[in-house]
Amino acid sequence: MSLLVLRKSQIKIGENIAVLLVFFILVGIGLIFYWSFFRESAERESFEQFDIKTVEIQQKVFFLPELQCSENNIPRDGCVDKYKAQALSEFIENNPGEKVFYYNIFGFSSIRVYDIDYDYDVVVYNNSIENATTSMTKLPVLLYNPNNSTYDFGVMEVQVFKK
Amino acid sequence: MGYTGKRNKKNKKSQMEVLGLVVIVLLISVALIFFITVSLKAKPSTTKVTFENKLLSTAMINVILGTTTSAACGYGEMRTAIIDMFEENNFCVPNSTSYVEERISEIFSKTLDEWQKDYVFLIYEEGREYSPLINITKAEKPLNVEASIYTLPSKGRNIMIRLDIVTR
Numbered sequence: 001m002s003l004l005v006l007r008k009s010q011i012k013i014g015e016n017i018a019v020l021l022v023f024f025i026l027v028g029i030g031l032i033f034y035w036s037f038f039r040e041s042a043e044r045e046s047f048e049q050f051d052i053k054t055v056e057i058q059q060k061v062f063f064l065p066e067l068q069c070s071e072n073n074i075p076r077d078g079c080v081d082k083y084k085a086q087a088l089s090e091f092i093e094n095n096p097g098e099k100v101f102y103y104n105i106f107g108f109s110s111i112r113v114y115d116i117d118y119d120y121d122v123v124v125y126n127n128s129i130e131n132a133t134t135s136m137t138k139l140p141v142l143l144y145n146p147n148n149s150t151y152d153f154g155v156m157e158v159q160v161f162k163k
Numbered sequence: 164m165g166y167t168g169k170r171n172k173k174n175k176k177s178q179m180e181v182l183g184l185v186v187i188v189l190l191i192s193v194a195l196i197f198f199i200t201v202s203l204k205a206k207p208s209t210t211k212v213t214f215e216n217k218l219l220s221t222a223m224i225n226v227i228l229g230t231t232t233s234a235a236c237g238y239g240e241m242r243t244a245i246i247d248m249f250e251e252n253n254f255c256v257p258n259s260t261s262y263v264e265e266r267i268s269e270i271f272s273k274t275l276d277e278w279q280k281d282y283v284f285l286i287y288e289e290g291r292e293y294s295p296l297i298n299i300t301k302a303e304k305p306l307n308v309e310a311s312i313y314t315l316p317s318k319g320r321n322i323m324i325r326l327d328i329v330t331r
Contacts, residue, residue: 011174018181026192033196055215078225116273138278139219140226150231150238153270 050162053107054135058158061111062141067124069144079142080154085113085122092125103127108161115143115154132161212330216280220311220326223274227267228313228324235262245324246317248296249288264297271299281329289314289321302329 061067062078066088069081092099102125110128114121120143136159143154228242236244236255244263247254255262267284275282281302287295315322 007174011177014178015181018185022185022188025189029192029196033200036200078222079229116270137215138274140222140274142226142229151229151240153226153230155274 050133050135050160054137054158054160057106057109057111057160058137058139058156060105061124061156061158062139067113069142069146076142076144078140079144079151080113080156081144081146082115082120082122083146085124089122089124099127108132108163110157110159110161112157112159113141113143113154114157115152117152120152120154127161128159129161129163132163134162135160216328216330217311219280220282220328223328224311224313224324224326227270228315232262232266241266242315245286246315246322248286249317249320249322260296264299267297268299271301275328276301279330283310283325283327285323285325287323287325289323292323302327 065075067080067084068075069079069084070076092102106125106127108127108129109125110123111125112121112123136157138155138157141154141156143152144150145152228240228245230241232239232241232244232255236259239254241263244254244259247259248263252258252260263286271282271284282300283302284297284299285292285295286297310325310327313324315324
């Protein structure tokens with residue numbers, strides 16, 4: 001009789017262990033799922049912020065007084081003065097100290113302005129990182145040539161780098 | 164002995180049943196997790212892409228209008244050539260319509276085509292959307308997106324310039 005009781009209790013304990021085992025497996029699987037979902041969500045938000053930053057920098061360049069063209073001292077939106085862009089590019093390249101000033105505005109990025117018709121291609125600012133994630137936007141701009149007061153069709157290319 | 168045998172058999176049966184239950188629960192859990200993971204996977208944000216294309220189409224129209232034409236139009240503004248399309252149509256050589264169409268096609272081939280964009284570009288008089296003077300299209304199917312529409316006032320009528328852009 002006592003042997004029977006012992007057997008019964010052993011079976012009961014075995015059952016309880018099995019139930020606990022299943023429970024902990026389910027909890028483990030739930031934790032794995034939650035972790036992967038959380039990580040994906042965080043990564044997605046990081047990329048969205050990165051894209052927003054690219055647009056932000058593009059807007060800053062668009063309205064930079066050092067590049068903006070003007071008529072009778074009235075600045076014109078969506079327009080880049082060719083000679084100003086060239087001058088700014090040379091200024092930043094020849095003055096490393098000034099690059100730090102523009103780093104505070106543009107960070108790790110590369111800004112290029114080019115004409116689709118003529119041989120005009122200027123890298124205004126270049127602070128790139130190798131093997132980094134990048135986000136690029138291209139926007140049409142008017143390129144003003146003060147020599148003959150003409151406006152050409154240009155493109156502003158902004159590429160932002162993330163470590 | 165017979166009774167022990169029967170009891171052992173019963174024990175074995177229960178053990179097998181419990182094992183079976185465990186396997187079923189595990190299978191259901193795995194299937195559920197797989198299903199939830201797939202359904203919650205992020206789809207690409209179409210709002211962001213639509214916004215970018217809207218920004219691009221607005222900027223494209225603004226820049227096209229401000230561009231200086233070639234000697235064929237006496238180095239005037241593209242805006243003037245477009246308005247002339249609906250008037251004397253002689254601002255450019257041979258005529259403003261063909262110059263504007265050729266020039267804009269050239270611009271798009273060097274920009275939107277290279278950037279893998281589909282587009283529909285129309286210039287028409289207000290109220291006559293279905294008979295545009297200029298229609299430059301590069302889209303495999305009709306575009307169902309909000310377009311940028313620019314209005315150019317001209318001698319008692321409005322000239323509409325519309326550009327739809329969609330990323331392929």
